[in-house]
Amino acid sequence: MKIYGVALLAVCFLVGKLLGNYLGAVLEIKGDIGGVGFAMLLLIVSNIFLTKKGWIIKETKTGILFWSSMFIPIVIAMAATQNVKAAISGGWIAFVAGGSVTIALFLLVPLVSKIGKKPDTQKLKV
Numbered sequence: 630m631k632i633y634g635v636a637l638l639a640v641c642f643l644v645g646k647l648l649g650n651y652l653g654a655v656l657e658i659k660g661d662i663g664g665v666g667f668a669m670l671l672l673i674v675s676n677i678f679l680t681k682k683g684w685i686i687k688e689t690k691t692g693i694l695f696w697s698s699m700f701i702p703i704v705i706a707m708a709a710t711q712n713v714k715a716a717i718s719g720g721w722i723a724f725v726a727g728g729s730v731t732i733a734l735f736l737l738v739p740l741v742s743k744i745g746k747k748p749d750t751q752k753l754k755v
Contacts, residue, residue, distance in 0.1 A: 634692020637679075641671040 642665075649664025656662065676693055679685040685693075 633689040634694075635696055637675060637689075637693060638672060638696045641675060642668045644668070645671055 645666070645668025646661060646664040648667045649661035653660050653662045672693070676685070676690075680690070
């Protein structure tokens with residue numbers, strides 16, 4: 630039944646790519662705008678909907694989880710390759726913008742990692 634998870638992922642991917650290409654055409658931009666994001670949102674929403682309805686079995690859920698965990702790194706790697714090509718053709722401003730954002734986010738990691746943690750109120754008593 631993992632095949633149903635793969636089928637659901639494929640449908641979500643195709644619909645997401647279609648929406649991304651349509652959005653690009655509406656905004657008169659060559660290419661896909663957010664197709665992968667739409668696909669992941671569709672996968673999450675459909676997974677929740679099917680689970681609430683009781684139409685999804687454990688094996689199907691396992692297939693969805695497996696392929697969605699494989700899907701994200703692969704698509705991000707593909708998108709990163711496209712972004713590098715666009716950055717090279719865009720000039721130095723793209724490198725400066727990307728580099729400054731990356732450095733800023735690295736500096737924010739310690740702050741973000743503290744969000745949601747409870748303060749350590751119990752000290753080790755000797």
